[in-house]
Amino acid sequence: MKFFLRLLLFIVLCLFTLLAFKPKEQQSWIRINLLGYQPKSIKVAVWAxxxxxxxxxxELVExxxxxxxYASSNIKTFGAxxxxxxxxxxxxxxxxKPGRYYIKVDGVISPEVIIGEEVYQNTADFALRYMRQQRCGYNPFLKDSCHTHDGFVVYGKEGGLKDSTHFDAVGGWHDASDYLQYSTTTANAAYHLLMAYRDFPKAFTDxxxxxxxxxxxxxxxxxxxxRWGLDFMMKMHPSAKIMFNQLADDRDHIAMRIPKEDSQYGKGFERPLYFIDGKPQQRGKFMNDTKxxxxxxxxxxxxxxxxxxxxYGADVNYAETLxxxxxxxxxxxxxxxxxxxxASVKSPYIYAEDNWVDDMELALASLEFSPKVSDLxxxxxxxxxxxxxxxxxxxxxxTPWLIxxxxxxxxxxxxxxxxxxxxAKQSAGDRKRALIDYYKQGITHVWNRAKNNAFYRGVPFIWCSNNLTVAFAMQxxxxxxxxxxxxxSELEQANFDxxxxxxxxxxxxVYGLPSWGDTPTDPHSAFTHLGKYPIDGGLVDGPVYTSIYKNLIGIQLTxxxxxxxxxxxxxxxxxxxxDYSTNEPTMDGTASLIYLLAxxxxxxxxxxxxxxxxxxAIIRGDTKEKRLAIVFTGDEYADGGQKIIAALDKEKVKASFFFTGNFYRNTAFASFIKTAKAKGHYLGAHSDQHLLYADWKKRxxxxxxxxxxxxxxxxxxxxxxxxxIARKSAKFFLPPFEWYNQAIANWTEDLxxxxxxxxxGTRSNADYTYPELGKAYRGSEEIYQSIIDYEKSQGLNGFILLLHVGTDPRRKDKFYDKLPAxxxxxxxxGYNAVPVHRLLEK
Incomplete structure (x- = not known):
């Protein structure tokens, strides 16, 4: 009996020891851009x-x-x-500083953090590998051909075509891990590739x-x-009266296979070509909503x-044909x-595009006219x-999803x-401003969602969420x-990261990018699953809402x-x-990514x-640099002039002064103005008569x-x-009363x-107030502390800190007396105070 008691005690002690020394499960992680960061870029990691x-x-540890x-407390915290x-x-x-580091937070270590000018070099070409692998017809990756008998017409009656008429439609790119081909994604992909070369030719090699x-x-x-895509598109638009919307349909999805000839469409090895007739066509048991x-x-x-x-420069005949x-x-x-x-035949899943005016806008903005016509x-x-x-x-x-x-x-x-x-690039004035504002409104809708979480995630987790993420970063x-x-800018970088x-x-x-990091290894792709081939550069669909995932047909983890x-x-x-919903690469998403990487x-x-x-109006400079501009405005008063100049001289600081015409014409202030100019301070405009441009309550x-x-x-x-002081050297204008609206900004730009x-963020602009103003009055100590508090909590990088060169005599507590401190x-x-033109120069 004692033996069994001792044995039981021994077992209990062993279990206690095992539990006591059981490794603690990791509770915190640091997420980074695994590919790296450029030295001057916004660099943010997320601790979760x-x-x-x-x-x-x-800490940043070498x-x-x-x-x-490097050590910092520049941390912005969030909840769940x-x-x-x-x-x-x-x-x-x-x-x-370029190099290789890792981030350390309370014992938690990040993956390797790489900082360097060339961290994204050749990445666009790397992603281009996936596009080549998606080629239909002759596939250079396989060094073999597929789908060489395409295709036969369906829905051709409106175009005077008999169904089953053969048209040569060999070429283009397979859509994703399946082998059907859509005209809409092909055209969008081709446009992105062309645009990438036009805007960033040095990012690509031969x-x-x-x-x-x-x-x-x-x-x-x-x-x-x-050009591979364009050549296929010309086959899909062989003449003025004929255009096809897709080649093959969801009968493609019989099984995963390496691309070859397909015979499941009832006409040998040909696949159906869906003619665009502007009318609804098949969608499983239903019809699509073509209009x-x-x-x-x-x-x-x-x-x-x-x-x-x-x-045009390389192949004139081809350019004229296009x-x-x-x-x-x-x-x-x-x-x-x-x-x-x-269109689809078996399943309800289609590309259910609902908008077209955006396509018309781009088409009209892109149209080129023959050089044979007169310039007029x-x-x-x-x-x-x-x-x-x-x-x-x-x-x-x-774009509606943004809202x-x-x-x-x-x-x-x-x-x-x-x-x-x-x-917008071809516009000016009100039209250009309107187009820019359209972009801003859309971004603001996403930002209002994104600013509430540490990943700055405001893009919805719908199917192909990564494609939306790429596109949004571009916007x-x-x-x-x-x-x-x-x-x-930080929102853009967060989406890229x-x-x-x-x-x-x-x-x-992105499959294989970077080669040393955690990337997809088991995507929903026949190339990897059957052939064990890499699909370098392929952008996978990305995360989806859990509610979507649970309701999709035929998903089962392996x-x-x-x-x-x-x-x-x-x-x-x-x-x-x-999981075809989150881990399937797409051709058009990858083409967009190529533009972004370039x-x-x-x-x-x-x-x-x-x-x-x-x-x-510009209200803040670059927040990545510990630089700020101290600006002084003036109209009636200049009692702080001498003290301000003396304080600036002592700390070897250059400031900016914005004065009204009243101020410049006041002979009592002439000596001060000449001194400020001689010492290299910036002198600018503040309106002539110190006008109030907009209603205080209805801006x-x-x-x-x-x-x-x-x-x-x-x-x-x-x-x-x-x-x-020439206008060309004083292009920055600070409005009177610091009060303006978009119309004033537009009129300023027009000049x-x-x-x-x-x-x-601070109380600095209230240094003109005096006790008789009641609740509006702010004492100098309160103003000073507001600046210090803001600096400690959020930093003053890029700040335009506004003060007044003089105040009403009723204010005895002059803030410029605190300027030296x-x-x-x-x-x-560590802040470097510079004139506004230095803070805001490109």
């Missing part, structure tokens, strides 16, 4: 935890030496998201022949690939037009205005096309409005490029889920061949510099006409000329000037 304790600081090279109870954004943008086999042919590989011919035909127009432009095709495709688009949807005729036709393009732009200013936060499969396609970008990038407003590992699952969504601890009621992603590979210092705007209600505004501002600059205003504090904390 199953617990609720939030980090207070983090991999080779183990030394901490997906599988995590808490999360935080760790911002290390100000660290710029390593392949036109066939896709190894060798050089003097043509960038991306143009060879785009017209515009959406596909307009996409053909823009791709043909851009191809014509790019190939130009002619662009015009016949446009005529097909207006044959019956409306959307063309795809061409100019008139061009102007007419652009006017029509803007008409369509106004029909759908915002709705959901969509059917490919319901609004392409996933952003490419036409706004192309039209953010184009908005910044067109407007100069970098307010959404998401694709490459900074997501809840910690995995890149192995234990490697990401089980990161799945949630919000969304799922599986690196498993059995853009990031080609970024220059100009792209890294950003400002923030509000109602058209959009103007109190001046455009002529009054212009006359007043011109008078201000006239007064400045007497001090040798070739740039409106700026102070950065909100403020300047010393800023310098001690």
């Amino acid at each position: 935890s199953k617990g609720t304790t939030l980090p207070k600081n983090f 991999k080779a030496t183990g030394k901490t090279v 998201y997906g599988p995590f109870a808490s999360a935080a954004r760790l911002n290390f943008s100000e660290f710029k 390593q392949k022949l036109a066939t896709g086999l190894d060798g050089k042919n003097g043509v960038a590989d991306v143009l060879d690939e785009a 017209g011919t515009s959406s596909t035909a307009a996409k053909f127009t823009s791709a043909f037009a851009l191809g014509s432009e790019l190939f 130009r002619n095709k662009a015009h016949t495709a446009y005529q097909y688009a207006i044959q019956k205005k409306g959307v063309t949807q795809t 005729t061409k100019s008139k036709k061009r102007a007419s096309s652009l006017d029509s393009a803007f008409f369509y732009a106004k029909q759908e200013p915002i 709705a936060d959901t969509a059917k499969h490919y319901q609004w396609y392409p996933f952003i409005n490419l036409g706004h970008y192309e039209l 953010c990038m184009w908005y910044k490029q067109l407007s100069g407003d970098g307010a959404f 998401w694709l490459l590992g900074c997501n809840p699952w910690g995995t890149s969504m 192995k234990p889920d490697a990401y089980a601890e990161f799945q949630s009621d919000l969304a799922v992603y599986h690196d498993d061949y059995g 853009a990031y590979d080609s970024r220059t210092d100009k792209e890294f510099t950003s400002y923030q705007k509000e109602k058209g 959009d209600s103007l109190l001046v006409t455009k002529k009054q505004f212009e006359d007043d501002l011109n008078a201000n600059y006239k007064a400045m000329e007497k001090f040798g 070739g000037l740039q409106l700026i205003n102070f950065t909100p 403020l300047l010393k504090y800023l310098k001690q904390n």
Whole structure:
């Protein structure tokens, strides 16, 4: 009996020991862009935890030496998201030294963090590998041919074609892991490839022949690939009266197989060609919702037009053929205005595109006219096309999913409005501003969702969410490029980083990129599943809402889920061949990614510099740099002039002064103005008569006409000329009362000037108040502390800190007396105070 008691005690002790020394399960992770970061880019990692304790600081540790090279408390904390109870954004943008590091937070170590100028070099060409592998007809990856008998016409009656008539439709790209081919995705993919070469030619090399086999042919590989798509599109639009919307249908999905000849369509090895007749066609047991011919035909127009432009120098005959095709495709688009949807036979799943005016806008913005016509005729036709393009732009200013936060499969396609970008580049004045604002409105809808979680995720988890993510990052990038407003730069970078590992699952969504990181290994692809071939560069569909995943037909995981601890009621992603909803690569999504990768590979210092705007005025400079501008305004008073100059001199700081015409004409202030100019401070305009431009309560209600505004501002600059201050050297204008609206910003732009205003967040602009103003009064100590508090919590990078050069005599507590202490504090904390033109220069 004692023996059994001792044995039982021994077993209990062993179990206790095992439990006591059981490794603690990991509770926190650090997610990064696995591919890396460029030195001057926004660099943010996300700390995510199953617990609720939030980090207070983090370190960047050099991999080779183990030394901490950077430490920061620049952390923005968030609550629960997906599988995590808490999360935080760790911002290390100000660290710029190239090298290999890892981030450390309370003992948690990130994957390797790479910083370097060339982290994205050749990545666009890498993703191009997937496009070549998707080729139909001759496939250079397999060195074999498939689907060489295509195809036979269906629904051809409207075009005077007998069903089963044969047309040569061999070529193009397989759509995804299946082998059917859609005209709409082909045209969009071709356009993105052409656009990528047009905008970023240096991102691409020549390593392949036109066939896709190894060798050089003097043509960038991306143009060879785009031409492969264009050649197929010409077969799908063989004449002015004929256009096909798809080749094959969902009968393709009989089983996974390496591409070959298919015979399941009832006519030997031919596959069906669906004629575009503008009417509903089959969708399983139902009919699709086709209403017209515009959406596909307009996409053909823009791709043909851009191809014509790019190939003109190398192959004039080919370029002319493409130009002619662009015009016949446009005529097909207006044959019956409306959307063309795809068809299916067995399943309900189709590309249920619902919009077409965006395609018409892009088509009209892209149309090229023959060089054989006179310049005057061409100019008139061009102007007419652009006017029509803007008409369509106004029909759908915002791509609907940006607002709705959901969509059917490919319901609004392409996933952003490419036409706004192309039209804005060719526009000016109110039209250009309107197009830019359309982009901003859409981005703002997404940002309002994204700003509430640490991943800045505002893109919905619908089917092909990665395609939407790529497109949305492009819209953010184009908005910044067109407007100069970098307010959404971190949101753009977050979407790019998401694709490459900074997501809840910690995995890149691009097969094989980077080669050393966690990327898809078991995608829903016959190439990998049957042939064990890599599908380098393929962008997989991406996470979906868990509710969508649970209701899809025929999904079953084939192995234990490697990401089980990161799945949630919000969304799922599986690196498993059995999940076609999250892990299937797509041809058109990859083509869009090629554009984005080429853009990031080609970024220059100009792209890294950003400002923030509000109602058209720049209100903050680049937040990646510890630089700020201290600005002083003046109209009636200049009592602080001497003290301000002395304080600036002592700390060797250059400031900016914006004065009214009243101030410049006041002889009592002339000596101070000359001194400020001689010492290298910036001198600018603040209106002539210190007018109030807009109603205080109804900001959009103007109190001046455009002529009054212009006359007043011109008078201000006239007064400045007497001090040798030329308009061209003082293009930044700060509005009187720091009060304005979008109309004022537009009028300023029309004069070739740039409106700026102070950065909100501190009380600095209240240093003019005096006790008799009651609740509006702010003492100097309160103002000073508000600046310090803001600096400690959010930083003053890029700040435009506004003060007054003088105040009403009733204010005895002068804030400029605290300027020496403020300047010393800023310098001690690493800030470099510069004039506004230095802060905001590109």
